[in-house]
Each structure stands twice: as C-alpha cells, then as structure tokens.
Amino acid sequence: MSNEVRLPDIGDFKNVPVIEVLVKAGDTIAVDDTIVVLESDKATMDVPSSVAGKVAEVKIKPGDTVTQGDLLLVLEGAASGAAPAKPEVAEKAAPAQSSAPAAGGSPLAAGAGQAGYGSPATAGGQGASAAPAPKGAAPVSGEAMRAEVLVLGAGPGGYTAAFRAADLGKKVILVERWASLGGVCLNVGCIPSKALLHAAKVIDESQAMASHGISFAAPQIDIDRLRSWKEGVVKRLTGGLGGLAKQRKVTVVTGTARFVSPHQIAVEHEGKTTIIGFDNAVIAAGSEPIKMPFIPHDDPRVIDSTGALELDGVPKRLLVIGGGIIGLEMATVYHALGSKVTIVELMDQIIPGADKDIVTPLFKRISKQYEAIHLKAKVTAVEALPEGLKVTFEGGSAPATDTFDKILVSVGRRPNGKLIGAEAAGVAVDERGFIPVDKQMRTTAPHIFAIGDVVGQPMLAHKAVHEGKVAAEAAAGKNSFFDAKVIPSVAYTDPEVAWVGLSETEAKAKGIKIGKGVFPWAASGRSLSLGRDEGLTKVLFDEESNRIVGCGIVGPSAGDLIAEAALAIEMGADAEDIGMTIHPHPTLSETVGMAAEAFEGTITDLYMPKKKAH
Numbered sequence: 001m002s003n004e005v006r007l008p009d010i011g012d013f014k015n016v017p018v019i020e021v022l023v024k025a026g027d028t029i030a031v032d033d034t035i036v037v038l039e040s041d042k043a044t045m046d047v048p049s050s051v052a053g054k055v056a057e058v059k060i061k062p063g064d065t066v067t068q069g070d071l072l073l074v075l076e077g078a079a080s081g082a083a084p085a086k087p088e089v090a091e092k093a094a095p096a097q098s099s100a101p102a103a104g105g106s107p108l109a110a111g112a113g114q115a116g117y118g119s120p121a122t123a124g125g126q127g128a129s130a131a132p133a134p135k136g137a138a139p140v141s142g143e144a145m146r147a148e149v150l151v152l153g154a155g156p157g158g159y160t161a162a163f164r165a166a167d168l169g170k171k172v173i174l175v176e177r178w179a180s181l182g183g184v185c186l187n188v189g190c191i192p193s194k195a196l197l198h199a200a201k202v203i204d205e206s207q208a209m210a211s212h213g214i215s216f217a218a219p220q221i222d223i224d225r226l227r228s229w230k231e232g233v234v235k236r237l238t239g240g241l242g243g244l245a246k247q248r249k250v251t252v253v254t255g256t257a258r259f260v261s262p263h264q265i266a267v268e269h270e271g272k273t274t275i276i277g278f279d280n281a282v283i284a285a286g287s288e289p290i291k292m293p294f295i296p297h298d299d300p301r302v303i304d305s306t307g308a309l310e311l312d313g314v315p316k317r318l319l320v321i322g323g324g325i326i327g328l329e330m331a332t333v334y335h336a337l338g339s340k341v342t343i344v345e346l347m348d349q350i351i352p353g354a355d356k357d358i359v360t361p362l363f364k365r366i367s368k369q370y371e372a373i374h375l376k377a378k379v380t381a382v383e384a385l386p387e388g389l390k391v392t393f394e395g396g397s398a399p400a401t402d403t404f405d406k407i408l409v410s411v412g413r414r415p416n417g418k419l420i421g422a423e424a425a426g427v428a429v430d431e432r433g434f435i436p437v438d439k440q441m442r443t444t445a446p447h448i449f450a451i452g453d454v455v456g457q458p459m460l461a462h463k464a465v466h467e468g469k470v471a472a473e474a475a476a477g478k479n480s481f482f483d484a485k486v487i488p489s490v491a492y493t494d495p496e497v498a499w500v501g502l503s504e505t506e507a508k509a510k511g512i513k514i515g516k517g518v519f520p521w522a523a524s525g526r527s528l529s530l531g532r533d534e535g536l537t538k539v540l541f542d543e544e545s546n547r548i549v550g551c552g553i554v555g556p557s558a559g560d561l562i563a564e565a566a567l568a569i570e571m572g573a574d575a576e577d578i579g580m581t582i583h584p585h586p587t588l589s590e591t592v593g594m595a596a597e598a599f600e601g602t603i604t605d606l607y608m609p610k611k612k613a614h
C-alpha cells in the first residue's frame with residue numbers, strides 16, 4: 001500500500017492545468033474515488049487500487065499544472081523519505097538537466113517524435129493503461145535460491161539492471177530462457193542486423209565507385225561465411241556478457257520464469273522447476289514480433305526479423321510487409337545481396353514516426369533500387385502455393401495480386417507482459433501486454449520494477465539500458481528516476497535516418513511555435529567527398545527561448561550525428577551554443593552547427609537573403 005498518490009503515466013499529461021481538487025486534508029479516500037479534474041479532455045483522476053487511507057496533505061490546487069508522475073496527495077503515515085514530486089534531486093540528474101527547458105514548460109515532450117523497433121503497429125506508451133493492481137498469490141514452499149534483486153530476462157535492460165544492482169552490492173540472480181545472454185538486441189536484433197548492414201554497405205559502395213573511376217568485379221557472396229561471420233560477432237558480445245556476469249558474481253539461471261507469488265518465481269528448465277525467492281525483482285521480458293492472422297506464418301517462406309537475420313538463402317523476390325525501421329533495414333540487406341525487394345506500407349510514408357522531409361531522401365534512393373514501394377496499401381491475404389506466396393493487396397499503387405518467393409512480416413512487436421504470470425505477483429499488465437510503471441520503473445507492486453520493451457514505446461535498446469539502471473538504483477534504495485528528456489531513434493538504412501525530440505509534424509499538430517534551421521548536405525564538403533549529396537540536417541528551436549527542441553538528420557552516419565542533438569537538448573543548449581561550438585572540418589558534424597547558424601542567420605556557407613544577419 002502506497003502513502004502517495006501521483007499522476008499516473010497514462011496518455012500524455014504534461015503541464016496540464018488542474019481545474020478542481022475534490023479532496024482536502026482529513027478526508028478518507030478509497031479506491032476509485034475521483035480526486036482531481038484536469039483540463040485535458042476534462043479528464044478526472046481516480047484513486048488507484050494500491051492506495052487508500054486518510055489524506056494528510058494535498059499537494060495541488062486549482063490553477064496548478066501537473067505532469068505525469070507528479071505528487072498529488074500524501075496520506076497519513078507517509079514515510080519521511082518519500083520520493084520528490086519532480087526528479088530535481090534524482091542522483092543522476094546533472095544541474096544542467098534540471099535547468100533545461102522541459103522542466104519549465106517548454107514545448108519539448110519527453111515522448112515526442114520517438115519511434116523504435118516495435119513501431120509502427122504497436123503504439124503503446126509507458127504506463128499505457130492503469131489496470132488495477134492484482135492482489136498476488138500466497139507464497140509457495142520449497143525455495144531453492146534467494147536473491148536480493150532478481151532480474152527476469154537478460155536483454156539490454158535486464159543485464160544492465162543485474163550488473164548495476166550487483167555493483168551496488170546486491171545479491172543478484174539473472175534468469176534467462178535462452179542459452180545466451182543479450183536478449184533480442186544482441187542475439188536477433190541490433191547487433192546481427194548491423195553486421196549484415198555493414199556487409200550491404202560495402203557491396204553498395206564498391207558498386208557506386210564505378211561511376212567515380214574504380215570498378216570492382218561483381219561480389220561473390222558466400223552466404224554461409226557471411227552468416228558465420230555475423231554469428232561470430234554475436235557470440236563475441238554475448239560471451240563477453242557471460243564474463244561480465246561472472247566478474248560481478250551475478251548468478252545466471254537458465255529457464256523460463258513465471259511469478260508464483262509476490263516474492264517468488266518458478267523457473268522451468270528441462271522438465272525441472274526451481275523456486276527462487278526475492279526481495280526486489282526487475283521484469284525485463286522484452287517483446288516478440290507481431291503475427292497477422294491471415295498470413296501462413298508456419299510456412300518457412302514467411303519470415304520475421306529473426307528469420308531474416310538467419311540468412312537462410314537470398315530470395316529472388318522478397319515482399320516486406322511494413323515500412324518501419326526493421327523492414328527497411330532488412331530490405332537494405334537483402335537488396336544488396338541480390339533480392340528484388342517490394343515494400344508495402346499502410347501509412348502514406350515509410351518510417352511513419354519521422355518527419356517526411358528527412359525520410360524523402362531515403363525514399364527517393366530506394367524507390368530507384370527496389371522493385372516497388374506501395375504506400376497507403378495493405379496485404380489482405382497470403383496463399384501458400386508450391387510456386388510461391390500469392391499475395392492479395394488493397395490500396396495505393398499495389399497490384400491486386402502478386403507472387404513472391406519470401407515474405408518478411410515486420411509490422412511491429414508485442415510486449416511479453418502477459419507471459420510471465422504477473423498477476424501472481426500483484427503486477428498489473430494492460431490489455432496489450434505492457435506493464436505500467438512510474439518514473440522509478442516501479443510496477444503496481446512497488447517492490448517489482450519493469451523496464452525495456454515490456455513497458456512501452458519506443459522499443460529501443462538504449463531506452464531499456466537507461467531504464468535498467470534507474471530500476472537497479474531504485475531497488476538499491478537510491479533516489480533515481482527516469483527523467484531523460486528525449487530518446488533518439490535511428491533507422492540504419494542507406495542513407496540513415498535519425499531524429500530526436502520534437503518533430504515538425506508534432507509541433508504543427510500541437511500548435512507549438514518553433515523555428516528551424518536546415519542545412520542541405522549538398523553544401524557539405526565532406527558529404528560530397530563521400531560521393532553523396534542527398535543528406536539534410538534540420539534543427540528545431542523553441543521560438544521564444546531559441547533552445548533546441550528537436551532534430552532530424554538524413555544521410556550517411558546520421559545515427560552517429562544525432563547524439564550531438566540529444567546532448568544539446570539534455571543540456572538546454574540554444575542555437576547560439578550550437579552554432580558557436582567549433583565543429584571539426586571537414587566532417588558531417590559541421591552540418592549540425594551550420595543548421596543552427598542557418599536558424600540564427602549567421603551562416604556563410606549558404607546564402608540566405610531572407611534571414612536578417614545580426
């Protein structure tokens with residue numbers, strides 16, 4: 001039972017005015033009582049099921065503005081060390097962060113413009129639903145092991161949480177159903193895909209050099225060697241994690257875990273069940289690819305991202321369903337290896353989470369390379385015939401039917417929250433399988449935390465890692481919060497597309513006034529010397545404060561360049577800070593500085609007669 005009532009992480013509440021407060025000190029509140037009316041859609045907030053009792057103090061009044069996670073009420077008997085309403089004393093928050101614009105009501109939204117590898121089909125958010133907290137089951141007897149911190153799942157979120165908790169002196173058990181550590185990211189996600197994308201890049205660049213005077217023979221592709229090189233990269237990293245776990249004395253248990261009570265899990269492995277007790281737990285169970293009911297997924301010619309990374313041959317004609325990041329990265333690989341690629345996407349652009357102008361250079365390039373890209377179109381049926389997979393389309397420029405050798409289904413990922421017996425531990429899971437959490441990554445059972453893909457979008461490894469640290473520190477009694485302002489997204493296509501913070505589309509939709517500085521890479525010496533000129537760097541600024549609120553970059557290495565914008569946003573930098581920072585020449589990083597100068601009107605590498613020089 002908690003002694004605080006906070007505004008939960010549902011929807012998108014940021015700086016929302018309080019219209020009415022329906023309780024006062026001395027009132028007794030019970031589950032489902034309405035306590036506050038907010039302006040946003042006249043939303044009301046009811047007492048969550050983990051809270052009940054007498055109100056000691058009301059922390060808000062009509063006219064205040066509140067943001068997700070803010071403290072609303074303190075109940076009698078509250079612990080003196082109650083967590084602060086805002087993360088200003090969070091240990092990891094540097095001074096510059098707490099003075100940055102988002103805290104003071106800037107247009108920057110923490111969730112803005114973020115898309116991950118689970119997009120576009122699953123549009124969940126952190127704490128997407130306030131499911132009532134289940135009670136949890138009675139403890140079972142026969143505990144074989146006990147941990148101070150138990151971590152369920154050894155992906156980037158889980159191994160980070162386990163290692164951080166161990167470094168903070170906790171006795172940690174890490175449970176993983178797969179034989180190797182590293183989760184989706186290391187085994188069947190980020191790392192193998194980037195290894196294959198590197199191979200694709202070498203093939204494409206060697207072909208491109210023909211027009212610059214250097215010709216190579218057509219590549220001889222030994223698919224078995226390519227696969228084993230990729231597997232070697234994966235093994236090196238996952239093996240390294242095993243070593244790091246040993247060094248920290250983290251006990252790794254192999255098996256599939258389910259909660260059996262609020263302080264116990266049962267681990268099934270090779271027909272044996274082991275009960276492990278814990279004080280705190282961190283759920284890092286990740287996500288899995290979404291399957292579509294009308295697609296014959298058990299036909300070996302229908303693959304998901306894991307199947308695509310297995311590199312089981314190169315199909316002549318490949319259909320990629322879903323023009324999100326995973327689909328486009330895999331299309332890049334298979335195109336380079338020789339497949340004729342068709343993409344079908346429901347929305348009116350590929351990578352729907354990013355601004356159209358930063359996606360257009362990629363779209364133009366792959367439109368020339370691929371057989372077809374059908375936008376605003378969908379697959380309605382797939383028939384498995386001996387000669388191929390007959391696909392029925394609807395909408396856009398798609399034909400009525402077409403036949404392919406393989407189909408990659410990449411329409412998003414679904415969280416694994418419903419597969420771990422969460423109800424036995426008193427952990428609420430929403431109807432889609434996401435686990436609602438607060439800013440300390442606590443679930444509805446306050447001693448159990450959840451992190452990574454299983455708590456919401458964006459489904460990205462770097463988000464999971466950051467959350468893993470917060471959860472481990474909070475479990476170790478530290479006052480840590482997830483207070484990152486932004487989470488960058490990258491499509492490692494060719495060209496790469498990267499964005500962070502507010503997008504122009506979002507700013508328009510929300511009526512937020514922004515200014516922008518754009519630097520076309522056709523004016524970048526470095527870009528031209530790479531034989532490429534289609535790139536673009538766009539930096540968005542708050543119109544009043546001139547502080548950076550978002551950035552979009554398309555071009556080779558955009559994924560590396562976006563880190564500067566993410567840091568600038570975290571630090572509350574303005575256009576002058578970025579423009580006056582001396583960037584090395586000739587580099588692509590100059591394009592970020594020059595975009596800021598274009599906004600300021602101080603740029604000399606472009607002629608911008610409309611901007612007043614100052």
Ligand SMILES: Cc1cc2nc3c(=O)[nH]c(=O)nc-3n(C[C@H](O)[C@H](O)[C@H](O)COP(=O)(O)OP(=O)(O)OC[C@H]3O[C@@H](n4cnc5c(N)ncnc54)[C@H](O)[C@@H]3O)c2cc1C
Binds near residue numbers: 176184287460
């Ligand atoms: C093809 C592809 C490419 C990607 N590329 C990138 C990229 O470049 N950059 C990026 O940031 N993200 C990328 N991602 C996304 C990234 O992989 C995920 O966001 C990240 O792995 C999530 O980490 P996690 O710790 O939440 O979960 P996961 O990595 O999914 O790990 C969860 C772990 O929990 C284990 N588990 C689940 N249930 C149980 C159970 N009951 N008992 C025991 N163990 C269990 C699973 O076996 C798994 O090992 C990519 C994803 C894919 C599919």
